[in-house]
Amino acid sequence: MAYELEIKRIYDMPAPTDGRRILVDRLWPRGMKKECAALSEWAKEVTPSPELRKLYHSGEMSFDLFAKAYREELEESADAAAFARRCRSWLQEAPVTLVYANKNTVENHVLVLRQWLLKAMTSCKND
Structure with missing residues (x-):
């Protein structure tokens, strides 16, 4: 990999150093206008399932x-x-920045996704 895989809250100002900005939340972030998000794409397919997300956010998990x-x-x-x-x-x-809305920057799905992606990208080099 030539560049880094970064993470950033969507409410933080976009920067040229973000490179490709990919929203990795299933739901659109509250109060965020699409034109202000500066997204390259919205990757709903890599977000936690609705059932899993609800269990975690309700405190059941x-x-x-x-x-x-x-x-x-x-x-x-x-x-x-x-x-x-x-x-x-x-x-x-170019750099890739995974953007998300969660207020909790210590325990959130994007941290898990980034770690998984780094491992998956290493193991799929021969694909």
């Missing part, structure tokens, strides 16, 4: 259990594998 279940969803998803291949390709050209 710890972050550790959520992260484990989400990683399993990603592992089983052909769309996630394809997204990892696209990310690997994009990172040859």
Whole structure:
């Protein structure tokens, strides 16, 4: 990889150093105008399932259990594998920034997704 895979809250100002900005939330962020988001794409296919998201956000599931279940969803998803291949390709050209809306910057799905993508992009080099 020539560039880094970054993460950033969508409410933080877009910057030229963001490169390709990809929204990785299933729901559109509240109060965010599409023209202000400066997105290259919206990758709903790599977000946690609605059921998993609801269990976690309702407090019925710890972050550790959520992260484990989400990683399993990603592992089983052909769309996630394809997204990892696209990310690997994009990172040859420019930075890629995964953007999200969650206020919690310490425990959120984007941290799990980024970690999974880094591993998946390394393992799919021969694809």
